[in-house]
Amino acid sequence: MLVYVDDILVTGNQEEAVSSFIAALSACFVIRDLAPLPTSVQGSSDSCASPDPIEYRQLVGSLQYLTLTRPDLSFAVNKFCQHMHDPQPKHMVMAKRILRYVKSTLDLGLLINPSSDFTIQAFNDADWAGSTSDRRSTGGYVVFLGPNLISWQSKKQRTVARSSTESEYKALANCVAEVSWLRSLLSELHVSVPSSPILWCDNLGATFLSSNPFISTQDQLGDILTKPLSHVRFHFFRDKLRLFSRMLSACEGSIR
Structure with missing residues (x-):
């Protein structure tokens, strides 16, 4: 265990022991267990260039392909694409942290199940003025067709929003455009959508x-695409x- 002021790095060769230790700490203190991307990262630019910018661009460019099937990587990859x-x-240090996360979750994959439910639901979110540089x-x-996730996006807005409502509304407009395109695509495929799409937003x-349903921030799935999370x-x-996990899915399939 390494401690520097209020930052603690815990590591070990037994994952259960590490998890138990972190749980014991959280029982006594208020702590944040960081995911692949620290919640404090901003990625603002300074004058110190990377020793090997080509390597960085190749690494982040390769990670972009993973976002086609790994929506959990979209926000982090989008963040570092802004510094190409x-x-x-x-x-580079943070990009390699993403690689370590990918290595530890190689068995994760997007689960698509056959379903007769063609209801479209979208969760939309925005992180107002989250970039300290501009x-x-x-x-x-994230857009669901029935129970299946079929579309997602994490992207910095082109203009500066002067309020959280404005930034959320801009994000909502982009989401509506995506949902409209998906409805058009389904129509061309002769797939009937039984009801109007539902867009969930956590900004009153x-x-x-927009007169669409309100959802609690705690249940806003779009959060994973807009900001670092615990x-x-x-x-x-x-x-x-x-x-x-593909292994888990295979086991469930054999049980059925």
Whole structure:
């Protein structure tokens, strides 16, 4: 265990022992167990360039392909794609942290089940002025067709929002465009959508503007695409996105 002021790094060769130790700490103190991306990371640029920017670009460019099947990586990869032009040492360190997370979750995959439910539901969120370098917000959404996740996005907004309601409404507009395109695609495939799509938003101002259902921030699946989360919240949302171990899915299939 390494301790520096209020930062603690716990590691070991027995995962259960490490988890038990962290649980014991959390019982006595208020702690944050960080996921693949620290909740304090901002990625602002400075004058110190990366020793090997080509390596950084190749690494992050390769990670972009993983986001096609791993929505849990979308926010982190989007964050580091913003520094392709001038990567710094800290960005390379954090990008390699993503690699370590990927290595530890190689068995995760997006679970798609056959379903007769063609209801479209979308969870939409925005992190107002989350970037300290240009004060722009990051918007994100996840779209479900019945129980299956079929579309997601994490992207910095093009303009600066002057309020959280404005940033949320912009993100909502992008989500509506995606949902409209999906409905059009399903129509071309002769798939009938039984009801109007439902868009879930956790900002009351944006909700009043758009008259769509309000959802608690604790249940907002779009959070995983807009901001760093604690270990517990990250894994909670990751499971809600239907990312499961292939080994577990195979076992369930054999039981059935």
